[in-house]
Structures are given as C-alpha cells and as structure tokens.
Amino acid sequence: MALLQTQNLIAHYGDFQALFGVDVHLEEGETVAIIGANGAGKTTLMRSISGVLNNQAEAITFDTDKIGSTHAADVLKKGIAMVPEGRKLFPSLSVEENLLIGAYGRKGNGPWTLETIYRMFPVLQERRNNPGTALSGGQQQMVAIGRALMSNPRVLLCDEISLGLAPVIIKDIYAALPKIKETGTSIIVVEQDIGQALKVADRVYCMMEGRITLEGSPSDLSRDAIHNAYFGAS
Ligand code: ATP
Secondary structure, X not given: OOXXXXXXXXXXXXXXXXXXXEEEEEOOOOEEEEEOOOOOOHHHHHHHHOOOOOOOHHHEEEOOEXXXXXXXXXXXXXXXXXXXXXXXXXXXXXXXXXXXHHHHHOOOOOOOOHHHHHHXXXXXXXXXOOEHHHOOHHHHHHHHHHHHHOOOOOEEEEEOOOOOOOHHHHHHHHHHHHHHHHOOOEEEEEEOOHHHXXXXXXXXXXXXXXXXXXXXXXXXXXXXXXXXXXXXXX
C-alpha cells in the first residue's frame, strides 16, 4: 500500500472547482514531482494534502488514516510537512527561531536537528541570528525547507521551491533533495521548472486544469508527451 494517496480528490474555492478527481500516490522513500503550468491546480493539491484546504475525509489516505478533512496542525503532527510557495518565513524572527518553530509538530526522534540542518545549509549557521527577511531569496528558501524538516516528517511537500531564484541558486537548493531522500523521507515536489523536477524525481505527474494528464518515470516520458500533458495537445 502507498504511504500517501489521493483518490478522486475534488477541491473548490467557492463555486470554482479547482480539482476534478485527482488520483496520485507516493510510496515510502520515493520522490515524486508534480509539474504543470500556472493555475493547473498543483498548489491546491498540496494545500489539500497538508490540510490547509479541507476536502472529503475519504479522499486522502496517509498510512492507514483518512486525512482529507484533518486540519493542518494535525496533518503536521501525523508526519506531513509543507514548504509553502513563497516561503512564508516569520519576518520578525531570526533564522534559528524560524527553524525552531518547525519543531512544533515533532514526534520522537529523527534525523533533523538544528545541527543537521546547518550541516546541509552551512550559510544558515553563519546567519542564524539574522532576521529571516535579511537573507537572500535562496537562503530564505533554505530556511523554509529546514523549518519543515525540523518536524522530522515522513513526507515533505515542496511547493515551487525554485520560484524566483537564479539558476545557480536553484541548483544548490535542489542538491539538498537527494540528501533529504537518503534519510528515508518521502518527497513531493511541485514545479513549473520541468528540467529540475525530472532530475530529482523517481516518478512524475503532469497536471492541467485540475486533472492529472500524465504519469510515468522521467526516463519513460518523451518530451512530446510532457509538452502535450503540460500545455494541452495542439
Ligand atoms: P501556480 O503555479 O500559479 O501556483 P498552480 O498549478 O499551483 O499554479 P493553483 O494555485 O492550485 O494552481 O490554482 C488552481 C486554480 O484555482 C486556478 O485557476 C486558480 O486561479 C484557482 N485558485 C487558486 N487559489 C484560489 C483562491 N484562493 N480562490 C479562488 N480561486 C483560486
């Protein structure tokens, strides 16, 4: 059985329907990428899984629990942490305080502590007393990833962690994902940057207009198939 799965997941914003029966799954230890253009529904899917948006209870299963209508704080305690789009650091808090806030949902011991996060992102240790907002975009993204890891999650959801960053910084940020995977954490990355997503993912889903349009391993998917699933067949 998959560690996490959605079944016929539907989401609305008022009268507007954003997801139309989405089925995705994540195996233990796997890294899955969800790609798709602006407005495809990727963030809505992440917000549904993390409990920020509540859906039908039965539509999301984590381990053996139905979590579709579970609130975000409880989803975090169960072991799913999100790196939100736009990083959303606490501006008045230092780097270290931002990281420590992430330990709130923590259950028992796990690989992630201030020490192991500073080892992965040494620049954060140098800047640990600076306010989060005094950092560059890439450093802020490192804090957002570190903050999510501080709960020692079984699943890490990363929503567009490359957004607005220079290519060389994106490379640095993406270099962290295999290290996170090595600790046994399962990962979902949501991306518009297809190249980055394909490099780290074991499996890829493409979304368009609230539906999954393609699924496969990066080596099995042709450029044309991805193009059609991403933009629609021309
Ligand atoms: P992006 O790359 O822009 O984050 P996305 O694939 O993550 O795109 P979503 O943000 O999930 O897409 O948006 C899916 C659809 O839902 C879009 O049509 C969007 O306009 C709509 N939508 C998203 N958030 C809201 C909201 N709070 N209220 C109303 N509609 C929304």
